Amino acid sequence: MDLEIGLLGCGTVGAGVVSLVRRRAGKVADMTGSRPVVKTILVRNLDKNRGVTFEHERLTTRPDDILRDEDIQIVIETIGGIEPAKTYILEALRNGKHVVTANKDLIAVHGPEILRVAEENHVSVLFEAAVGGAIPLVGPLKENLTANEVTDLKGIINGTTNFILSEMTSRHIDFEEALAMAQELGYAESDPSSDVDGLDAARKLVILSSIAFQTEVHLTDIRIEGIRHVRAKDVRYADELGYVIKLLAVGRDHGGELTLAVRPTLIPKVHPLAHVSDAYNALYVRGDAAGDLMFFGRGAGSMPTASAVVGDVISLVRNLKLGYVASSPNGTLTAKPVVDREDDRYKYYFRLVVHDQPGVFASIAQLFGSAHASMETVLQKRVDGGCAEIVIVTHELSTTTARHLVDELQHLSHLQAVECVMPVEPVTE
Amino acid sequence: MDLEIGLLGCGTVGAGVVSLVRRRAGKVADMTGSRPVVKTILVRNLDKNRGVTFEHERLTTRPDDILRDEDIQIVIETIGGIEPAKTYILEALRNGKHVVTANKDLIAVHGPEILRVAEENHVSVLFEAAVGGAIPLVGPLKENLTANEVTDLKGIINGTTNFILSEMTSRHIDFEEALAMAQELGYAESDPSSDVDGLDAARKLVILSSIAFQTEVHLTDIRIEGIRHVRAKDVRYADELGYVIKLLAVGRDHGGELTLAVRPTLIPKVHPLAHVSDAYNALYVRGDAAGDLMFFGRGAGSMPTASAVVGDVISLVRNLKLGYVASSPNGTLTAKPVVDREDDRYKYYFRLVVHDQPGVFASIAQLFGSAHASMETVLQKRVDGGCAEIVIVTHELSTTTARHLVDELQHLSHLQAVECVMPVEPVTE
Incomplete structure (x- = not known):
């Protein structure tokens, strides 16, 4: 029939x-x-x-x-x-x-x-x-993982930005050049903003986190940052420090309070998500019983x-x-407030451009010290025109401290610009 | 209720x-x-x-x-x-x-x-x-991927051997020592043979390939080789050459004919399966529509x-x-012969121990040449007692040629032993 x-x-x-x-x-x-x-x-x-x-x-x-x-x-x-x-x-x-x-x-x-x-x-x-x-995500989250409270979602879920960042990494080119390549190959639209500004990934995060956290999530709940400000040099410095840069969509359920963000993030090279290149997508899921899981495959086409x-x-x-017509019952959705948790702790990558003068590094170090933000690694690079570039990876900071640091740095004399600030994903155990 | x-x-x-x-x-x-x-x-x-x-x-x-x-x-x-x-x-x-x-x-x-x-x-x-x-595998293969003809399964599906090989890699220890550690930690049984000889992985491959290839697979259909003969030096040489060694379960459907094997395999470090360490499991699946997918997570506990x-x-x-009692219908199983395909092509890793005498390498090279097995990389290492170790990674060979080479090498004067032969997994595109 x-x-x-x-x-x-x-x-x-x-x-x-x-x-x-x-x-x-x-x-x-x-x-x-x-x-x-x-x-x-x-x-x-x-x-x-x-x-x-x-x-x-x-x-x-x-x-x-x-x-x-x-x-x-x-x-x-x-x-x-x-x-x-x-x-x-x-x-x-x-x-x-x-x-x-x-x-x-x-x-x-x-x-x-x-x-x-x-x-x-x-x-x-x-x-x-x-x-x-092609990756089964909705199915596993709705069916196979229902015995879990899902606490974390981490996804590389936009192929265009992942292609651009992969090209920036492998060819040492800047964002604009990689975007032009992506457009030529049909991986990016002529107006690429929905992809490169993170909106597409945010929409997918809405869908995934609604299912995983059994609640109703809205697009406006998500803090979104795209990849336009990531430079070839950030990719290179990250590489020197043992990381790759990915546009990461992150959802976390802290016992009923959600944090949701899409933003460029440094991923340690030993993390399984670091090896998700080109147009591939991947989703990392942590469940209270299952532990860490990853799903990987072609995200488009x-x-x-x-x-x-x-x-x-x-x-x-x-x-x-089988004569079964309705959707699977999913139970009541729990309202979960989306919050900007001040105690969410990450390491942070800072790239600063400073006037290359005596004492400038000391004043930066002092500023970090008085914010109780200890530094894990510091790279100093010379740039043209009397400027130097300072790359700092901190130990874990609260979101509040990281934002406070950015504000304070802006007021520092001799500092030309805080050019890039990105969180660093921890290594999974 | x-x-x-x-x-x-x-x-x-x-x-x-x-x-x-x-x-x-x-x-x-x-x-x-x-x-x-x-x-x-x-x-x-x-x-x-x-x-x-x-x-x-x-x-x-x-x-x-x-x-x-x-x-x-x-x-x-x-x-x-x-x-x-x-x-x-x-x-x-x-x-x-x-x-x-x-x-x-x-x-x-x-x-x-x-x-x-x-x-x-x-x-x-x-x-x-x-x-x-914890990894959803049966569900995705039976439900989400039914629109595909699955052509390839590649899995790291035994946690004990993966733990042992990971320890051998990170601690530079030999099999016996890593096994003792695994036993101490409760990751290996006092009689470890079902794990280390590959039987456990083969049983799981029977289940996965029966579902993925929609046929009835038997344990006796699978060529099984364990990891007892893998030495710390193999792990080290593999590392030098850009590979890690994993016990890989492989199922392939060549248009209705299956090949099924469990064996230690060299995986390129750029392959997503290379990063599946410790007690984690992973399954790589290739479908004709979906392309390559990977599922990763905790395989036991x-x-x-x-x-x-x-x-x-x-x-x-x-x-x-929902009042639906029967299992999902899965359709008729197709009988698919399991064959030992001579034209299955892989690169191979050979580790040979030879008496360190003039001409010995020339005779090995000649033997490979007359079998039309071209070499991609050769490492020569000195060993004690007048012996040298030669490690060869070939270009792609048919299974027949690889077996023929092993036979021929045994007859070579000055060759002490063919100590280890393993296939090399290709880099995925």
Whole structure:
């Protein structure tokens, strides 16, 4: 028996979905007795070449050909962005269709509303593909790790910035040059701000931390810092000191209070996250029973994303076969305040530019000393024009102390600029 | 409403399960309306101290107090080994109870029979904890990655050998000394052969490859080589050449023909598997759509294993709540011959001991040349007593050529011994 699917959007991911559904239809039919078939595809332009040859699939420009087709049981959304994706998804759910989506923007912002409408209509919304591309993250967090209280999430979950930082590291080039390369290769958009300013990673952190911490997290809860101010020299100094720089998304549950941040971070080279290069993504999870876990894989791309979308479709087909329609119950969400914890302690990397004059280092050392911020390593480098660069890695400081130091440094005579301040991730035991 | 559980065995893992079920009972009750409660625990000795205080749980020495208790819906088996675990599990299934087990020995050898009996009785058998401890592996392979044809599995799935090899690497000690340390710390048994000779890893590979390749794999299908012959000097030479040595379990599906092996392997330091140290486990998976994925975490221990067991229990409770009893359908298994593929190509590491005489290296080089085995790197080291050690890393060779070389080398005059031959894992793209 055919199980009919409607596909909204047919870009890179949509075309991957069409070919992967075809490739696996026989296997799914064998497993479940139902053969998944993409019946109708909503596109804006019927004539565009999409790198996939359509067979029985029918292209349309009218959403209702999918949303009101009573034979369609599953709607896959790969349009992206908020509208019209949201309207289509809500209508599909209200018409009793299950929805699979790869849309992180939408789930990050309107996830709770969409899940509520799904529940009211006794249908499922699955979104494994919205975070981490091919890597199973939503599934393990919602299913396999439910025996844990998750206390920490640490993720490299934006491929574009990871590619840029990897290129800066391996080719010793500056941010702008690496960005231009990423744009040329299609890894970065012509307007790269959503990636390089950290917003994309923050959206994914909203989704992951909502699930892991069983609460409702909002984008505005997250402290976001991008990678534009990271220079080739920061990458080089970090390397000298035994670290690599990654844009890290961090969520922590301190017994009911959350801290959430996306920011460039120094990762010790012995840490498993240090070896997540190029367009790979990884998520580190700490559970109270499981201990430390890491999930690693391709975070984007046509087939990796289609792998997650079609994985969700196959779960749905199996569940429909077993006569089980609703989403898995997840229990009550606990409201957890998102706080800016002053006692969150990290080592910090500071790069300062100073006028190269006698006594300048002493005054910096004194300032750190009076803030009780002890230094672990100091590098001093000469720069042009009578300036010197001082790189300091501190021992662990509270967030408050780190911020206080930045303020105080700004007032120091002979200091030209505090050019870069980044936290340092501890080595895992 | 209480959902009653019977626990068979209360060793390290069982005690972890008792305390974790208690810790999460409220959360599960909130999610599903059913509160999981360990009602009865089968032990051999009622008086032994188990590091957990029993509250309402009742200890018994009679299996029937669990297997024939009609109120018990879920049986957790943590006895380990084949019998009596197998008899108890089959009886539990026939009495309509769902079973969760951490027993890799049993699932590796009798998995197909146990799954068949479960299916006949419309109940589930879940065994996430049998492989990789806390790491979700069975779940992702059975659920999230079903849209893929999995072509490769590469796993560090035995914690004892990984601990021993990690100690040999960091402390520059020999196998025997590292084994003694592992025994002292409780990471290795007094009879360590199941771990150090590779059998434990092979059992886990049977389970993983049966699921990933959707076929029935038997323990006898796997070429197994342990780590007893790996010397501190091999670890050191590997390090000089940019590699670490790991006991690697490898399964590959070449379009319907499988190769399966467990053996010490050189892993390039840039490979994510190189950084899996101590008692951590990791599994690398390649799918045709997802590309390369890695799952990493604690492979053993009381709470990590309990995390997986109780995760399975919570899945069952959820499914029971949704009125869905059978195991997920997995479709027909395809019979796939396990072959010893002659064209499987790897680089190889050879360590040879030779009498240090003129011409000996030339005759070795000639032998490699006439086998069309070109050398990538050669190290020559002096040893005591007129002997020299030659370490060769070849370019890629077929398995046949590698074996042929070992045979030919044995016949060479001046060669004292071929002391160690190991494949070299390629760098992933």
